[in-house]
Amino acid sequence: MFRIALPCLLACAPLTAFAQSHATLAPAGEGAADEGWSARAELGLAMSSGNTETESFVGKLDFAFSDVRHKLAFGASGHYATDDDVAIARRYEAHGTGGFRLDPRSYVYGSLRNERDAFGTYEYQWTAAAGYGVEALRSEAHKLSLELGPGYRFAKDQGARVHHNEAIGRGMADWRWKLTDNASLVDTLLFESGRDNTFVRNVLGVQVAVAEGLAMKAGLETRYNSDVEPGIENTDRLTTVNLVYRFK
Numbered sequence: 001m002f003r004i005a006l007p008c009l010l011a012c013a014p015l016t017a018f019a020q021s022h023a024t025l026a027p028a029g030e031g032a033a034d035e036g037w038s039a040r041a042e043l044g045l046a047m048s049s050g051n052t053e054t055e056s057f058v059g060k061l062d063f064a065f066s067d068v069r070h071k072l073a074f075g076a077s078g079h080y081a082t083d084d085d086v087a088i089a090r091r092y093e094a095h096g097t098g099g100f101r102l103d104p105r106s107y108v109y110g111s112l113r114n115e116r117d118a119f120g121t122y123e124y125q126w127t128a129a130a131g132y133g134v135e136a137l138r139s140e141a142h143k144l145s146l147e148l149g150p151g152y153r154f155a156k157d158q159g160a161r162v163h164h165n166e167a168i169g170r171g172m173a174d175w176r177w178k179l180t181d182n183a184s185l186v187d188t189l190l191f192e193s194g195r196d197n198t199f200v201r202n203v204l205g206v207q208v209a210v211a212e213g214l215a216m217k218a219g220l221e222t223r224y225n226s227d228v229e230p231g232i233e234n235t236d237r238l239t240t241v242n243l244v245y246r247f248k
Contacts, residue, residue, distance in 0.1 A: 037248065039063045042217065044242035056081040056089070058240050071099035071107050071133075079238065090118040097147075099133060106134045109147060111170070113192075121228045122164075125199070126154040127192050129170040140178065147172040153194055158229070168194040182209040197227040207244060215244040 042060040047053075062075035074096035081089035092115070099109035110130045116123065131149015138144075148171045155164040173189045184207050191200045205219035221238040228234055 035067050037063065037065050038246070039248070040244060040246045042242040042244050044240045046241075053085070054081065054083050058238070058242060060242075068104075069101050071097075071101060071109070073097045088119070091120070092116050105136075105138070106132070109133050109149070111147075111151075117158075119158075121158060121225060121232055122155045122197075123158045124156055127168065127170065128152055129168070129192075131170065137175075142178075143174075143176040145172075145174045151192070153192060153197075155197070164194075164196045166194040166196055168192050183207065197225055199226075200224040213246050215246070217242045217244045 040060075040062045042058070044056075044058040046056045057080045058078070060075065060077040062073070065072040074094075076092070076094045078092045079089055080091075081087070093113065095111070095113040097109055097111040099107040101107045108131070111128070113125075113127045115125045129149050129151025131147055131151075133145060133147040136144045136146055149169075151168045151170045153164070153166055153168045156162070157164070169192075171189075171191050173187075175187045177185045179185055186203075186205045186207065188203045189201070191198065193199075200223070202222045203219060204221075205217050207215045207217040209215045217240075219240045219242065221240070223236040223238075224234055226234065
């Protein structure tokens with residue numbers, strides 16, 4: 001369970017150290033978390049023709065809410081692709097996290113995630129977890145949230161009545177860096193590590209505003225499963241260019 005989780009925790013350690021060394025970035029009463037509801041929608045579509053005809057669709061919808069007591073986030077995403085009218089990718093995910101603040105920076109949370117992948121080792125994965133979170137950085141330029149806790153996963157093999165139900169460790173790091181008034185870098189790391197499988201996902205993106213509430217985003221999503229069927233790669237990478245609309 002910990003062969004991947006430990007490196008992930010060690011990878012988060014420099015971020016924590018960075019947060020501690022830059023604690024002066026967010027004095028009391030400054031850089032406060034945005035309060036109220038916010039939402040973000042992303043849409044990407046790519047098509048090619050000639051010797052082969054391919055189409056690829058990526059969509060995301062996320063909602064967030066924050067106030068002095070609560071911290072909520074939930075959303076859904078999907079990736080669908082065809083090659084000469086034959087589906088080669090079909091994956092959907094829904095997720096939600098609810099947090100109760102212990103103080104302005106720290107909170108306890110519960111999370112739920114469901115993923116369905118028609119071309120992966122697992123037909124579906126359900127994970128539920130609870131733990132402790134901290135907003136390590138909360139300034140105008142940098143925002144960094146870290147979460148860690150135990151959980152449980154329900155998974156089913158693709159095309160077989162084989163289930164994998166196990167305890168897991170869950171960790172998440174969400175970092176946002178405002179490069180300029182119009183550009184920002186975002187990186188979100190999630191890991192769910194159990195005895196049978198360790199799942200790691202990292203989503204890195206650079207976003208440039210083109211109008212109020214509207215931006216273009218270039219992203220790289222890397223997904224890793226330690227346990228895969230023969231002929232399936234452990235690591236998947238998806239490069240995207242999406243149109244992002246943010247509303248509040």
